[in-house]
Amino acid sequence: MITPQSANWTTMAKKAGKGMQLLAFVEGITDPISTVNPVDARTKAQAVVLDGVNDHIACGTNTALTQLPDWTLICWVKPTSFAAQRSLIDTYAVSKGYYVNVTTSGYVEVGWTGRSLIGTVALTAAAWNYVAVSVGGNGKTIVRVIVNSTEQTFTYHADTRTIRNSWTASTAFQIGQSVSGGSPLLGRFGYVAVYNRGLTFDEMRRVKYRRLTVAWGDDDTDGLWDDLVAQWSLERGAGTNAVNDKTPGTHDGTLTNGPTWTADACYSATYRPALFAEATTEQSIDPLGTRTSISATSLRILDTAEWFTAQLDTLNVALPGKRVDLFMGFHGLLESEYQRVFVGRISDFSYEG
Numbered sequence: 001m002i003t004p005q006s007a008n009w010t011t012m013a014k015k016a017g018k019g020m021q022l023l024a025f026v027e028g029i030t031d032p033i034s035t036v037n038p039v040d041a042r043t044k045a046q047a048v049v050l051d052g053v054n055d056h057i058a059c060g061t062n063t064a065l066t067q068l069p070d071w072t073l074i075c076w077v078k079p080t081s082f083a084a085q086r087s088l089i090d091t092y093a094v095s096k097g098y099y100v101n102v103t104t105s106g107y108v109e110v111g112w113t114g115r116s117l118i119g120t121v122a123l124t125a126a127a128w129n130y131v132a133v134s135v136g137g138n139g140k141t142i143v144r145v146i147v148n149s150t151e152q153t154f155t156y157h158a159d160t161r162t163i164r165n166s167w168t169a170s171t172a173f174q175i176g177q178s179v180s181g182g183s184p185l186l187g188r189f190g191y192v193a194v195y196n197r198g199l200t201f202d203e204m205r206r207v208k209y210r211r212l213t214v215a216w217g218d219d220d221t222d223g224l225w226d227d228l229v230a231q232w233s234l235e236r237g238a239g240t241n242a243v244n245d246k247t248p249g250t251h252d253g254t255l256t257n258g259p260t261w262t263a264d265a266c267y268s269a270t271y272r273p274a275l276f277a278e279a280t281t282e283q284s285i286d287p288l289g290t291r292t293s294i295s296a297t298s299l300r301i302l303d304t305a306e307w308f309t310a311q312l313d314t315l316n317v318a319l320p321g322k323r324v325d326l327f328m329g330f331h332g333l334l335e336s337e338y339q340r341v342f343v344g345r346i347s348d349f350s351y352e353g
Contacts, residue, residue, distance in 0.1 A: 042209045044076070044190055046237045047264040048255065052080070052186025056087075056177035057232070057242050057253040065173045065194060065229055065251050066091040069165035070136040072199040073100050074207055076190035076266035078128045082106045087183035088131065089175055089192070093168040100133050101183055108133065108145055110154075113166045117154055121147040128190065128266045130208055136198020137161065146204050175232070175242075175253060190266025193231040195224070209267050211245065237261050 050056065059065065073089055082104050090099040092111060101109040106122035110133055123129040134144040141159040145152040175192055176185040191211070199207075203224060210216075211233050217225025230244045230251040238261055242253030 042211075043268045044211075044233075044235070044265045045263060046235045047078070047188040047190045047262055047266060048234050048242070049188050049260045049262050050176045050185045051258065052084075052086075052184050054177065054181070054184055054257045055259040056184065056256050057175035057189075057192075057259065058256045059173040059175065059230070059232075059242075059244075059251050059253045061170050061172050062251055063167075064196075066097065066171050067165075067167045068098065068194075068196055068229070069161045070197045071098060072132065072134040072136075072195040072197065072204070074132050074191070074193040074195070074204065076128055076130055076192075077102075077123070077185070077187060078190070078264070078266070079106075079123060079125055079185065079187035081125050081186060082123075083186075085109075085183045086185045086187070087174070087176060087178045088185070089173070089194070090178040090183075091171050091173040093171040093179055096166045096168045097171055098135065098164075099178065100131075101178075102185075108147060110135065110143055110145065112141075112159075112164050114163065115141075115156065115159055117143065117156075119145050119147065119152050121145075121150045121152060123147060130267075132199070132204035132208070134198040134200070134204060135164070142198065144198070144201055144204070146201065151201055173251075176259075188262070188264060188266075189234060190264070191231075191233060194229045195227045196229050197227050199224075199227075213245075237263075 048057065075088060077088060079086055079102060082102065085104055086102040088100040088102060090101075091097045092099040096113045098112040099110075101111070102123060103109050103118060106125065108119040108121075108123070108131060110117050110119075112135060123131070130146065130148050132144075132146040134142075136142055137155075138161045139157075141156040141161075141164065143154040143156075145154075172179050175189065177183065193207070193212075203222060206222075207224065212225055212228055212231060214225070217228075225246075228246050231246045232242045232253055233245050234242060236243065240255040242255060244251040244253070
């Protein structure tokens, strides 16, 4: 009889299928692990509305932002229509610099010194779109683009980093309009970030629903926080200042010519962490007439908000020593008919993401 499904136990893993299934339970995880009630940084609330005439966000002329031979744009954008070409970011003047536009067909256009290319996957008008553009490479230029969940890759063998590393002095960086005053965006921005290297597809997917923080950067082994030049979360909801969360006061944006704020969440995502609990036993089990040895199992927390919001150091103290029970059964059986096949304790804890 499975009894751990009480207030002091929670299902950690359920491996479903038409054959054999496993259930795992962990002791005491509904106990208060963290007394803090932190904000879920993966939920957005505010957006900036641009009128398609001359509204934009001006972010200054600092060369750490405007002179990047390798770079990545991450943004959430909601274009009202594609009646005209729309600018996402622009620091391009006298045929030097870089930019990202949306064409009249809704495709992403990526440009740098002496080169431009147009993708083949269209954004959706009047809806939030995730757009990620990565430009990098030394002996050649590799461009990676994600529109929502679709990936595209382009390679230009003739364009080296030296070619891309060409600039016009004192060129501004603007969001939502080209520095020449053309291609104003009619629509909304929910989030914009720029990195100083070309991110991989995995990295661009990783930051899709995330506003980076110092604390997150301290635990990150990929260097994303260090390579982040500017992040405009656009969450103020009032005023004309678009703060750069990475280094407030540097690359801060100014809402120019009258953009307005509105409550419109470009995303709201709930994540739960994955735990890997390594358990060893010298015993073999024979529940089905076939001898089986269980040496390890991956366990995933389900429906436990405390784990998502808890601090890492608190979890490191709370988890080790907790009892884990593993049950085995067949698809279609009542859980009360599953058999306990393993009992162990969590000995170590690690966290990713």
